Amino acid sequence: MERVEYCEECQVGIPHFTTATYFTWIEDELITVPDFPCWVCDVCGRREWDAESLMNLNLILSPNAGKPQPRKRTITGESKSTRAKTRRSAVR
Numbered sequence: 001m002e003r004v005e006y007c008e009e010c011q012v013g014i015p016h017f018t019t020a021t022y023f024t025w026i027e028d029e030l031i032t033v034p035d036f037p038c039w040v041c042d043v044c045g046r047r048e049w050d051a052e053s054l055m056n057l058n059l060i061l062s063p064n065a066g067k068p069q070p071r072k073r074t075i076t077g078e079s080k081s082t083r084a085k086t087r088r089s090a091v092r
């Protein structure tokens with residue numbers, strides 16, 4: 001997967017691949033994912049969650065992929081990235 005070399009925020013820093021604890025809410029439940037892949041800028045510290053991993057996580061957190069059930073839930077991630085949209089509708 002190709003990535004921009006420089007940080008989108010400060011334009012001078014280089015995002016480095018690392019891991020951090022990812023937080024997301026599923027309605028009133030706080031979900032934490034330790035060691036979640038992300039890119040952190042070495043200058044401004046901007047954190048961007050790995051889009052591919054987010055997609056995988058959303059698949060895991062969205063059981064509606066296989067089994068339709070009446071209860072609706074929404075997962076909202078913290079990523080400010082325009083690429084990595086974490087907003088998703090899920091049905092439990």
Ligand SMILES: [Zn+2]
Nearest residue numbers: 007013041044
């Ligand atoms: Zn930066």
